[in-house]
Amino acid sequence: MNFGFKKVASYRRHRFAAPALIVVALISLGTTFSMASALTGGPHMVGAEQTTLVQEGKEIFARGCSSCHGINAEGGNIAPALVGVGAAAVDFQVGTGRMPMADMSQQAMRKRPVYNAEQTAALAAYVASLAPGPAAVNDAQLTFERDGNTAQGGELFRTNCAMCHNFAGQGGALSQGKYAPTLMGVEPKHIYEAMITGPQSMPVFSDKVITPAEKLSIIKWIKAAESEPNLGGASLGRVGPVTEGLLVWTLGLGILIGIAVWLAMKAR
Amino acid sequence: MSNEISKFSDPGLPEHVHRKTDTDPKAEKRAEQQVAILFVLSAFFTVLTIYSYIFIKTNTFIFLPIMGDTNAHQFFLGIGLAGSLLFIGFGAVHWAKQLMPDTEVVAMRHEMRSEDVDREDFVQTVKERAGTAGLGRRSLIKRSLGLAVGLIGLTPLVMLRDLGPLPRKQLNTTSWTKGTRLVTDPGNRPIHVNDLEVGAVAQVLPELPTGTERTLENIGTDAVLLIRLRPEDFQLDSERLSWTHEGIIAFSKICSHMGCAVALYEQQTKHLLCPCHQSTFDVTRAAKVIFGPAARPLPQLAITVDSQGYLVAQQGFTEPIGPSFWERSS
Amino acid sequence: MKKSEKIAGSVANYVDERTGAAKWLKKNLTKVFPDHWSFMLGEICLYSFIILLLSGTFLTFWFDPSQREVVYNGSYAPLSNLTMSASYASTLHISFDVRGGLLMRQIHHWAALIFMAGIIAHLLRVFFTGAFRKPREFNWLIGVGLVTLGIVEGFLGYSLPDDLLSGTGIRIAEAILQAIPVVGSYLAFFAFGGAFPGHVFIPRIYTVHVLLLPGIFLALITVHLMLVWYQKHTQYPGPGRTEKNVVGYPLMPVYMAKAGGFFFIVFGVTAFLGAVASINPIWLYGPYTPGQISAGSQPDFYMGWLDGLVRMAPPIETHAFGHTISWNILIPGLIIPGILFTGMALYPFIESWITGDKTEHHLLDRPRNVPNRTALGAMSLAFMLIILINGGNDIIATHFHLTINQIMWFTRIGVIVIPPIVFVITKRLCLSLQRADRELVLHGKETGRLVMLPHGEFVEIHQELTPAQKFILTQHEQPEPLAIPDTDAGGVRNPAGIKGKIRSRMSKANAEQVSAPSETEAKAIDGGHH
Structure with a gap:
């Protein structure tokens, strides 16, 4: 008996298709994460291409971001400086639709991205060109399917992530209306980028504290939890006993009292 | 005035209205069939239960509306069990309601109090019997019995003594001492001062001497959270500032309120939040409590680096970690 | 027909010749029970208790109540090769490697929640209709005992799997023990056999959970039912119903069929919940270690109010003469619950002292006709609900886009302000309902x-x-x-x-x-x- 995970595994196999895995095999993890490298978009990019990308990014930045972050990304009253945040931060914030922010609420929400993948890459290249920072993660690095260890990832997740994101990655409350968002449906590369850049309330998880291999394990566990079918019936949101209590008072006692009313009613 | 007022009188039990099943033989027959159908349904569900148990593989999944991908074995087994039980119940109740006599019956109550004669008799008996024992007269026996019975209660208390050791100083001690390296949890890797960038956190434990196994009791007292800030963010007195190293500060992760793991660090506000009772601690002010029920800051661990640049404790904790207890002095 | 009557006759003969119970049985088989849906609430509790005994026994066949460390190698892949306690591993084994094990676990847990919800609903019915009045004070006291023990039993029960969530609960219970002045740290060390979490706690609470408390439950429930039987059930007022009679259906056959049928229905509904809704998915929580925690760590609902009370407590501790008293734990964790439960137990005696009423009552009150009691009940309910809301403030905050700080302050103030307002409103409401009744008549x-x-x-x-x-x-x-x-x-x-x-x-x-x-x-x- 292998509870559903065989099925889950095959599901993921077709999503992160074979070609990606071949590329993955060619690239070693350590070099890609070297902090000194300000290159974005993978190692196949060459100088001229890079310059145009930066130029394009600069234009998008001037139009879409500079009103808050300043014309040279030096920051403003309402938004932080982006010099040195690196391509990973841009890829995460723009790629998950958090930036540009729709309104000045407590915290930027995940939503449909405003910029497409190319525009995001251009923005990332521009910001990375300002000062070195963590590079964006490409799919080739995300070998969690092959290199990750689900159980170890769960252990790491419970020690480092569950206190905010809840035991099943459903998210949770922080102070003053901030919240840790749900991790369900988040792209693996965005999870990875969040860990290395520490967006918003989230702290940074350095590569020496949680190694790149361990990060892949965490992603593997999150993806396993995400696609884990309901082993015991409707999941009730996987938020613990609160919804269970709610259900027992409404559905449980509700049905029983309904039946009791029928039972005590005089037949006609 | 009260004499003239009469309450509305009790019209008595309403007349019995016959059910359809009492008057119409067809309806009676129908009800009988309905009950039988319910019982047969139950039998069908029992078959489903047994079938599910034996033939549905435990790793079969089906998609159900609302519920999503669900384990078919567990689902059908449960539905079978529920159906087999529910339909017996429905059948029995339907039977009772439709076919068993539904005329309401009146039974009289008796007062709980016994008859006066019986009560007097009882009191008399007790007095007599007690008198024969002479409890009232023999005060020596009475007192010594009181002593014996009073003391015997101590036996179970004493006998439970070996449930556990005395606390002694154990609540005040952790595995941290001068020079203990901070290692990652999990992983047990030492942490170099350059390993943490600003805004980073690390869940750490003390490095144990080789050959020592880490127990849960160790983790329950030793767990520490390491945070790196910009040194200028600190608002600490000089002593506490000397307990930090290049912006790296360490706190006990065991909440000073009720012992939950306080590891919820908000990087922007630099607050630590306990997910159990929402005590909020300000990291820049030595984990001062700014919200919630905790009354004390989290104990701070003084850290520095060893010759190789790895983070180590300057000393053990200077106060007991975790929730308060009577013998705690501050 | 003839044949079955003959069989029934010979069975009756067989029993009577050996027990001489014919007279007693005849009297009791024709015993009259009044019919009303609210009288079934107590039965829900009784039946869920039986379900708990049955499903619980099933679970004990595989459960290993030990904190011995083992390496998991069962079929749940995401926990493979992790070190965990034997009790956690065996709970996983029951869930995934025993067919029907997960169903039974879920039935057991749902039955526990229905048991507690049923007790509370039953208690409210008894309170608001005045069924606790003379001669039923003993049964009220037994009921208060049962609800208190139910909370303890439930807490011990969900603590047994030794998962991350329940371990956190035990940690908090340990902190409450430790906070007791003078003897606290001794009590904690005795209970846990040393420093928390130790290796003896799970086996110890196992014995209490499966032997000691169920035994006490069985005894108390038996006395509770015997008293109901002996004192005859109360009834709602109506034409033909007086303090001197009881109007209803005879035990045999109507009530037997209805009550027996209802047992199957309660069991069926519980099994239905066990089949369709996941409860306490311990495999997602992970094994307990004191260094880990999950966001939204809450107890089950019957403890939730206590957690909410602890959350809203002001941060007060006294440090004097080298000793510490944690008021922030003692007040919400022990003192207020103590006052609440003592007050609840004493209520029938307080009411009878106030009214000077020493007569027997078998007819129930319509809540509106006793405005003070009804208002007091509504006020207590409001108090419990507010602190219960605070017990789930983090879940509420994320789902309704509020902040935990707002909810905390709302409930901190609300818990003092709202109950008295509820009292006044309820009392006025009762009086207007009385006025409406008067108009109607x-x-x-x-x-x-x-x-x-x-x-x-x-x-x-x-x-x-x-x-x-x-x-x-x-x-x-x-x-x-x-x-x-x-x-x-x-x-x-x-x-x-x-x-x-x-x-x-x-x-x-x-x-x-x-x-x-x-x-x-x-x-x-x-x-x-x-």
Whole structure:
């Protein structure tokens, strides 16, 4: 008996298709994460291409971001400086639709991205060109399917992530209306980028504290939890006993009292 | 005035209205069939239960509306069990309601109090019997019995003594001492001062001497959270500032309120939040409590680096970690 | 028919020849039970208790109550090769490697929640209808004992799997023990066999959970039911129902079929919940270690109010003479619950002291006719609900886009302000309902039909109530305030002291009622009309 995970595994196999895995095999993890490298978009990019990308990014930045972050990304009253945040931060914030922010609420929400993948890459290249920072993660690095260890990832997740994101990655409350968002449906590369850049309330998880291999394990566990079918019936949101209590008072006692009313009613 | 007022009188039990099943033989027959159908349904569900148990593989999944991908074995087994039980119940109740006599019956109550004669008799008996024992007269026996019975209660208390050791100083001690390296949890890797960038956190434990196994009791007292800030963010007195190293500060992760793991660090506000009772601690002010029920800051661990640049404790904790207890002095 | 009668006869003969129980059995098999849906709430509790015994026994066949460390190698892949306690591993084994094990675990847990919810609903029914009055005070006390033990039993039960969530709960329980002045750290060390979490706690609470407490439950439930049997069930007021009789259906066969059928229904509903809704998915929580925690760590609902109370406590500790007293734990964790449960246990005696009522009651009150009690009940309920809300403030915050700080402050203030407001509103509501009853009896029901009188005036036709309806609305006794003199014969003020004064005030408040209409009044009005 292998509870559903065989099925889950095959599901993921077709999503992160074979070609990606071949590329993955060619690239070693350590070099890609070297902090000194300000290159974005993978190692196949060459100088001229890079310059145009930066130029394009600069234009998008001037139009879409500079009103808050300043014309040279030096920051403003309402938004932080982006010099040195690196391509990973841009890829995460723009790629998950958090930036540009729709309104000045407590915290930027995940939503449909405003910029497409190319525009995001251009923005990332521009910001990375300002000062070195963590590079964006490409799919080739995300070998969690092959290199990750689900159980170890769960252990790491419970020690480092569950206190905010809840035991099943459903998210949770922080102070003053901030919240840790749900991790369900988040792209693996965005999870990875969040860990290395520490967006918003989230702290940074350095590569020496949680190694790149361990990060892949965490992603593997999150993806396993995400696609884990309901082993015991409707999941009730996987938020613990609160919804269970709610259900027992409404559905449980509700049905029983309904039946009791029928039972005590005089037949006609 | 009260004499003239009469309450509305009790019209008595309403007349019995016959059910359809009492008057119409067809309806009676129908009800009988309905009950039988319910019982047969139950039998069908029992078959489903047994079938599910034996033939549905435990790793079969089906998609159900609302519920999503669900384990078919567990689902059908449960539905079978529920159906087999529910339909017996429905059948029995339907039977009772439709076919068993539904005329309401009146039974009289008796007062709980016994008859006066019986009560007097009882009191008399007790007095007599007690008198024969002479409890009232023999005060020596009475007192010594009181002593014996009073003391015997101590036996179970004493006998439970070996449930556990005395606390002694154990609540005040952790595995941290001068020079203990901070290692990652999990992983047990030492942490170099350059390993943490600003805004980073690390869940750490003390490095144990080789050959020592880490127990849960160790983790329950030793767990520490390491945070790196910009040194200028600190608002600490000089002593506490000397307990930090290049912006790296360490706190006990065991909440000073009720012992939950306080590891919820908000990087922007630099607050630590306990997910159990929402005590909020300000990291820049030595984990001062700014919200919630905790009354004390989290104990701070003084850290520095060893010759190789790895983070180590300057000393053990200077106060007991975790929730308060009577013998705690501050 | 003939054959079955013969069999029944010979069975009866067989039993009677050996026990001489014919007379007793005859009397009890024709015992009368009144029918009302709210009388089934207690049965829900009884049946879920039986379900708990059955499903619990099933679980014990595989559960290993030990904190011995093992390496998991069962079929749940995401926990493979992790070190965990044997109790956690065996719970995983029950869930994934014993067919029907997960179903039974879920049935057991759902039954526990239904047990507690049923007890609370039953308790509210008994309270609001005054069923606890003489001669049923003992049963009220047993009931309070059962709800208290139920909370403890439930907590111990969900602590057994030794998962991350339950371990956090035990950690908090340990902190409460440790906070008890003078003996706290000793109690904690004795309970846990040393420093937390130790290796003995799970086996110890296992014995308490499966042997000691169920035994006490069984004994208390037996006495509870015997008293119900012996004292005969209360009934709602109605035509033909008096303090001296009980109107209903005989045990054999009607009530046997209904009650027996209801057992299967309760079991069926519990099994249905176990089949369709996941509860306590311990495999997602992970094994317990003191260094980990999950966001939204809450206890089950029957402990949730306690957690909410602890969350809202002000951060006060006393440090003096080298000792610490944690008021932030003691007040919400022990003192307030102690006051609540003691008050609940003593309530029947307090009420009877205030009203001076020492007579037996078998007819239930309509809640509106006892405004003070109803208001007090509503007030207590409001208090519990507010602290329960705070117990889930983090889940509420994320789902309704609020902040935990707002909810915390709302409940901190609300817990003091709202209950008294609820008391006043409920009391006023009861009195207006009494007034409405009075109107109904004296002037009939509004039909909405307008009729033009010969001289052109429009009037609404009021339909007179039936005698039975009038009787139900007017049959209740109305309390008179106790006559406690302010001065005694010699002119000394306040002979009964402060106690007498309180009693007199409360009794006056209790007697505040809209006078129930009498036939005399109705006749007078009738006379006036025609």
